[in-house]
Structures are given as C-alpha cells and as structure tokens.
Amino acid sequence: MARHRTFLTGTVLSGIALFALGLLWQGPYGARSQAQVQPPAPPTVVVARPLAREIVExxxxxxxxxxSAAVEVRARVTGHLQSIDFKDGEIVEAGRQLFAIDPRPYRATLDEARAQLASAAAQVELADLELRRAEQLIGSNAVSQATLDQRRQQKKAADAARALAEAAVSRAEIELGFTEVKAPFTGRVSNRRLDIGALVSDGAMLTTVVAxxxxxxxxxxxxxxxxxxxxxxxxxxxxxxxxxxxxxxxxxxxxxxxxxxxxxxxxxxxxxxxxxxxxxxxxxxxxxxxxxxxxxxxxxxxFSASYEAMLIPESALLTDQADRVLLTVDPDNTVRTARIELGPRQPDGLRIVRGGLKPDDRVVVSGLLRARAGQKVTAQSADPEPRAAALGAAALGN
The missing domain is CATH 2.40.30.170 (Efflux pump adaptor protein, beta barrel domain)
Structure with missing residues (x-):
C-alpha cells in the first residue's frame, strides 16, 4: 500500500514538472512563433490624381x-590709308566714317573733270551760237545748206562732249567719296586689318561689321x-x-x-x-x-492651341519593354498597371498623358519599388499641386 502511494506521488510530480516545462517553453518561444506567422503590413505608397491644366504644347x-546683317568692309579705290576712325570691337552707327584713304589724287581728278566740263560747256555755247547764225543766214542764201548741216553736227558733238564731261565729273565725285569708308548700318565693328600708311588696293578688306x-x-x-x-x-x-x-x-x-x-x-x-x-x-x-x-x-x-491636358510627375513613369506604364491604386487599395500614351515634357518635371489614364485615377508617385501589380498597399494622398507632387516623389524616393 505504501509502495502504491509512492508510485502515484511520483507520477503526479512528473506531470506537474512536464506541465511547468511546457509553460516555460511557450513563454519566450511560443509568442515568437505566433508573431512570425502574422501577415506583414501592406507597404505604404504616396498617390496623387493627374493634374488638369490649360497648356500649349x-x-x-x-x-x-x-x-541679321554682316558685311566685309572693303576699299573701293586705291591709295594710302590716311586715318582709322574707330576702336576695334566698338559699336558704330550707320554712316559713321571708319577709314579715310588719301583723297588728294581723287580731288585733283575731280578738279580736272570739272575743268573739262566747263570747256565742254563753252563749246556747246559756241556751237549753239553758230547754229543759230547759220539758220538766220540760210534764208538770204548767205550760207549754204552744207554749212548749216555742218553747224548742226557741231552742236550735237558739243552736246555729247559736255555729257561725257559731266559723266567724268560724276565718276570723279564717286571715287572721291569712296576715300571715306563708312559703316553701312549700325552694329559692332571688328578689328582693323590694315594700319595707317598702308597702301590699300581696290577690293582690299579693311574690317567687318555685324548687326x-x-x-x-x-x-x-x-x-x-x-x-x-x-x-x-x-x-x-x-x-x-x-x-x-x-x-x-x-x-x-x-x-x-x-x-x-x-x-x-x-x-x-x-x-x-x-x-x-x-x-x-x-x-x-x-x-x-x-x-x-x-x-x-x-x-x-x-505645336498646339491651348487645351486642358492631364499631367503627371515624370518620376512616376515606369518602363515595360517598349511601353511606358504607371502604377495606379484601386479603391480597394490594390495596385494595377496602366499602359499610357505620353505627350511632351512640361516644366516642373511633369509629363503630358494623352491616353490610358482617367482624371480620377490614383497614380503612385512615390514608393514605386515597394509596390507590385495585384498587391495591397496603404495609400497616402500627396499634395495635388504639381511642384509639390514632383518634389514629394523625389524626396520620398522610389
């Protein structure tokens, strides 16, 4: 009887010991096992709706x-360069003198041409007097018809000689004017190509001017x-x-x-x-x-008239082979992939979306690397202003 009681007592004590060991095992390790089997919290992403804005592409x-104008300033007569009337690289007004070529030979040529014009004018006057006298005398047969014809020809020759002398004066005046080289329009002049005293030939480049x-x-x-x-x-x-x-x-x-x-x-x-x-x-x-x-x-x-366009931050764009895609979040916080048609880039890091997106879609603008299509996420709304959305996406990272 005593042996039976001893056996029962040992059995009860062994059960109590095993129960205590079980409680000790579940204390530190059992709670950890239960925590490991709990599903992870959905990742957090930042979403924003497309921005509607009136734009011109x-x-x-x-x-x-x-x-708008550029010329090479060249000499049009031959002679020694007498003066340079500008500083290299300065702004010059239209008509301002840039160079002066020695005018003395051309002034002498002009004086000679004027003298020849005066002589030709005197010959015209003489021929005119003789012609009128012959026309008066032809009626009384004091001169012959041949003499009258001769006076008429002399008058024509004198007129031609005067016209030739006038042309010579005009040419001499033009050449004398070419000794003053002037700016053809207002602009910036380059540096001079020749120095004072140099012998300038007809056609030599002196400088350039640009408007x-x-x-x-x-x-x-x-x-x-x-x-x-x-x-x-x-x-x-x-x-x-x-x-x-x-x-x-x-x-x-x-x-x-x-x-x-x-x-x-x-x-x-x-x-x-x-x-x-x-x-x-x-x-x-x-x-x-x-x-x-x-x-x-x-x-x-x-490249377009003004119209209302949908804009998204360019940082929200992803590439799927040859397509450009966005991640959108459904009302039940499930991530979806949207293939879109893009337009030109806009200021503040925005991009025009031509198709594939609705105005009320929620676009993932931050946390792109944490989101996958078909996955549940926790969506946080971003500032609807374009600059804030773009900067927010850049600051939070993908």
Missing part, C-alpha cells in the same frame, strides 16, 4: 544665333515635326508655317527661362535630302545686346 529645337539688333536664330526642323505642324495648321489650330505669324521663344545656353521673343520670318522651300530637315529662321529682338552672334541656343515654338 511647345517643341524645342537647337540652333545658332546669327547677325546686333535684331538677331536671327537659325535652326532645323525634322520632317516629322514639320508634318505634325502642318497637320495642326490645316486643322486651324496654328498659323501657316510660311505665314510669318508663328511666335517663338529662345534662350542662350546660360538662360534658365525663355527671355527672347520673336517671330519666324523664313522657312526654306525644301528638305535637305541627306539630313531630312528643313531650315527655318526666327527674328529676335536684342536691344540689350545680350546675344552675341555665333552663340548656340534653343528655340521653342507652339
């Missing part, structure tokens, strides 16, 4: 600023862009390409915005066969002289 082209206001911007338009513009013009949304009514905006490489305004004044009559482009030229105001001919720059011109 612009397309940009690279080109070069060129002077600074207005300036031209010359650029090439691709065949694809030309066809797109012509289609919009045929639809009545834009003025004709050759109508000289297309407004443009230009900027130099250092400009942040588009400070230079102008109009397209020339489009070539054919495409370049090798490049598949057509040459165009815009006239821009340069009253401040900030543009130097020869600079590279960019120009933009409208």
């Amino acid at each position: 612009w397309r940009e082209f690279a080109g070069r600023f060129e002077p 600074l206001d207005p300036v031209y911007f010359v650029f090439d338009i691709s065949e694809q862009d030309l066809l797109a513009y012509q289609q919009a013009a045929l639809a009545g949304a834009l003025p004709a390409m050759h109508g000289r009514q297309i407004p443009v905006e230009a900027r130099a490489q250092a400009d942040k915005d588009w400070p230079h305004k102008g109009m397209i004044d020339f489009v070539d009559n054919r495409l370049e066969a090798g490049a598949g482009t057509i040459r165009a030229r815009a006239t821009l105001s340069n009253a401040g002289g900030l543009i130097t001919p020869g600079q590279f720059g960019r120009v933009r011109l409208p």
Whole structure:
C-alpha cells in the first residue's frame, strides 16, 4: 500500500514538472512563433490624381544665333590709308566714317573733270551760237545748206562732249567719296586689318561689321515635326508655317527661362535630302545686346492651341519593354498597371498623358519599388499641386 502511494506521488510530480516545462517553453518561444506567422503590413505608397491644366504644347529645337546683317568692309579705290576712325570691337552707327584713304589724287581728278566740263560747256555755247547764225543766214542764201548741216553736227558733238564731261565729273565725285569708308548700318565693328600708311588696293578688306539688333536664330526642323505642324495648321489650330505669324521663344545656353521673343520670318522651300530637315529662321529682338552672334541656343515654338491636358510627375513613369506604364491604386487599395500614351515634357518635371489614364485615377508617385501589380498597399494622398507632387516623389524616393 505504501509502495502504491509512492508510485502515484511520483507520477503526479512528473506531470506537474512536464506541465511547468511546457509553460516555460511557450513563454519566450511560443509568442515568437505566433508573431512570425502574422501577415506583414501592406507597404505604404504616396498617390496623387493627374493634374488638369490649360497648356500649349511647345517643341524645342537647337540652333545658332546669327547677325541679321554682316558685311566685309572693303576699299573701293586705291591709295594710302590716311586715318582709322574707330576702336576695334566698338559699336558704330550707320554712316559713321571708319577709314579715310588719301583723297588728294581723287580731288585733283575731280578738279580736272570739272575743268573739262566747263570747256565742254563753252563749246556747246559756241556751237549753239553758230547754229543759230547759220539758220538766220540760210534764208538770204548767205550760207549754204552744207554749212548749216555742218553747224548742226557741231552742236550735237558739243552736246555729247559736255555729257561725257559731266559723266567724268560724276565718276570723279564717286571715287572721291569712296576715300571715306563708312559703316553701312549700325552694329559692332571688328578689328582693323590694315594700319595707317598702308597702301590699300581696290577690293582690299579693311574690317567687318555685324548687326546686333535684331538677331536671327537659325535652326532645323525634322520632317516629322514639320508634318505634325502642318497637320495642326490645316486643322486651324496654328498659323501657316510660311505665314510669318508663328511666335517663338529662345534662350542662350546660360538662360534658365525663355527671355527672347520673336517671330519666324523664313522657312526654306525644301528638305535637305541627306539630313531630312528643313531650315527655318526666327527674328529676335536684342536691344540689350545680350546675344552675341555665333552663340548656340534653343528655340521653342507652339505645336498646339491651348487645351486642358492631364499631367503627371515624370518620376512616376515606369518602363515595360517598349511601353511606358504607371502604377495606379484601386479603391480597394490594390495596385494595377496602366499602359499610357505620353505627350511632351512640361516644366516642373511633369509629363503630358494623352491616353490610358482617367482624371480620377490614383497614380503612385512615390514608393514605386515597394509596390507590385495585384498587391495591397496603404495609400497616402500627396499634395495635388504639381511642384509639390514632383518634389514629394523625389524626396520620398522610389
């Protein structure tokens, strides 16, 4: 009986010990196992609806600023260079004297021509008197008809000699005027090519002058862009390409915005066969002289009328092989993939969406790497303003 009681007591104590060990095992390790089997929380993404804005589509082209006029100033007479009346590189007004060639030989030639003109004029007067006298005497048969004919021919010869002398005076005056070399228009002059005292020959280049206001911007338009513009013009949304009514905006490489305004004044009559482009030229105001001919720059011109477009941050775009896609979030917070048709880029890091997106779609603009199609997410709304949405996406990262 005592042995039986001892066996029961040991059995009870062993059960109690095993139960205590089980409680100890479930304490630190059992809770951890239960935590591991709990599903993870959905990732958090930032979403925003497309921005609706009234815009005009612009397309940009690279080109070069060129002077609206440029000439090589050359001598038109031969002689010694007497003076240089400008400083290299300065702005000169139209008609200002730049060089003077020794005028003395040409002034002497002019004086000689004038003297010959005076002599020819005297011969005309004499021939006229003799002709009138012969015409009076022919009635009384005091002179013969042959003498009258001779006087008439002498008068014609004297008139021709006077005309020749007048032409010689005009030529001498022109050549004397060529000794003063003047600026043909207002612009910036280059450096002198010859020094005072040098013998200048007819046709020798002395300097160059370029006009600074207005300036031209010359650029090439691709065949694809030309066809797109012509289609919009045929639809009545834009003025004709050759109508000289297309407004443009230009900027130099250092400009942040588009400070230079102008109009397209020339489009070539054919495409370049090798490049598949057509040459165009815009006239821009340069009253401040900030543009130097020869600079590279960019120009933009409208390719659409004003319309309301859907815009998204460009940082929200993804690539799926040849397609551009967005991640959108359904009302039940499920991520979907939307294939879209894109338009041109816009300021503030935005992009036009032409199709594949609805105005009330919620687009993932941040947390793109944490989201997958078909996955549940926690969606947080972003600031609807375009700049805030774009900056928010860049700050939070993908």
